[in-house]
Amino acid sequence: MDRLAPLPTVIPLVAAALAMLAHRSRWLQRTIAHLALTAALSFAVALLVHADREGPAVARLGGWSASIGISYVVDRLSGLLLVVALFTLLAVLVFAEGQRSKGAESPVFHPVYLVLAAGTGAAFSTGDLFHMFVAYEVLLIASYVLLTLDGTPAQVRTGTTYAVVNTIESLVLVMAVALVYASTGTLSMAELPARLAELNDGVRTGLQLLLLVAFGLKAAVFPLFFWLPDSYPAARSPITAVFAGLLTKVGVYSILRTQTLLFADANRTLLLWVAGLTMVVGVLGAIAQNEVKRILSFHIVSQIGYMILGIAIGGPAAIAATIFFLLHQIPIKSSLFLVEGMIEHSTGTSSLDRLSGLVHRSGLLGALFLLPALSLAGIPPFSGFVAKLGIVTSGLAAGERVAVALAIGCSLLTLVSMAKIWLGAFWGPATEPVLRPAGAAPDPSAAWRWPAAMLGSTVAVVLAGLALAVFAGPLYALCERAAADIADVDAYVRTVLRR
């Protein structure tokens, strides 16, 4: 089983090359992409089950020892994230193909999408700091291409901001990696805890902050979030859905991994401030917006704050809640953007000024929006409630009253802005579609019938979000075991270095 650890990364990467070769046949590309993501997903599930029953799977690439070479480590946390991420990637791929947009019909779409999947897989499962930088680059370059796939003026404008900001993030990251190597002589995440502990406090804090800035830019925490609400809405809805679900969460995962594994004893006051400000600024930004995509984009930022709060509180209970929050955010955020894609498919707009009465046109659309929206706001019995309850109780146990009060207040404001979308777009008198999609039938009611693939994949992601609430008991127990893994740094070091 150990040797299988890189497979969720390698399969999409090889498939990307095959799909590139098959650029003449869209049908062949589709088949390759679906087979690859399904295979990667099944291996991820197998690895998760293995990690839960028998401990982490550790693969050493090229047979080098773990202290020199690159190792892939899939423990419970990595396994959980791989499964949820690959499931979301697969569902969004089905949606994008069902939509038959110009972007999804382009010959580079499938290869680049598979490269994005490979980069995500590598970032979630690598046990080497420099390899994490490479994984970031792989998924970032793929995301640059996906964001600007249509080449419209809006996409080029926002793609520029996005690409430049993320390139700077990569430079900070590689600088941090270089300094870590210079001061410790290793990049293996299993060897680093002991070596970092030998450094003096100033150097260690400097390295910690550099890594935090690099990953914080990717995770879009305050004050490094400014690029996100500007750039994400410009892409096509399925692309935004996968970015919203995955990319920032890769940043959060990296913060979680490095802060708990490498800097376990560090002071977390800074993170606490960052978390509080991220929550408040994100949600206030969302309330000010007037377009569905932009409201949802600001909510990505706001929800990141909760996860950073969990990391800042620290301790197994808070980390378990953070992991559950991560798992809950990926499908919930993606499904909200997919629903937005369905709205745009039917009406040609996502501006609240021009939408009205959608629920009279399609009750199903209303339900598909309402369920994840309530979950996002943290209304019981949805998964968002379970995740937020975990963070709030662990925060109270740690005595962080102000941060907990902020978290609850932001939850209410989230509900306010979800209600804003609901009042603006779903209630009110039903209006005609503002702009019909290209080649639409003259019959107005046809605009409200979506291709089966679009509808099916959205329903699947929404149901996955609901399943997180239905199976919250066993899943939360798994998250607690994953958090216990993380708290036990020595066990991680022993597993990766021996064998």
Next chain:
Amino acid sequence: MSLALVLLVAALFACGVYSMLHRSLTRIIVGVVLIGNGVNLLIVVAGSRPGRPPIVGALDGATDAIPQALVLTAIVIGFAVQAFLLALAWRSWALDGDDEVEDDLEDRRLAMDRRRQIRIAEAQAREDHARWLVRDASRPSTHELDGRDEIERGDL
């Protein structure tokens, strides 16, 4: 560790940051290239001591090979990113006639007073309607450009 190299790293960073603070995308790319080279040099300078090349069998007093492997990877990645940024700058020039990095229109629209927002929304609706009449949805959207004109005419 050579002082000249350290100073060179500092100079590359300084020039890169200065260049990045401009609005023209080409200058920003020049900044990215300069800082990228500065970071690559930093890896070499900070990561290893000077020594003989690490050839198999002659490892006595050899330099550490890992930073060099890291730099090679970083150079290749930087090359790809810079090529993509140049392509973006070209596309931006082809669309607009310049490569200025522009402001976020939606932010400025939100900062405007409500009446002007409504006027722009109406202009968009009219144009969308006209587009719907000619049934040419494949044409790239232009209402963003119109909206920008409107915003730039009004003083904020």
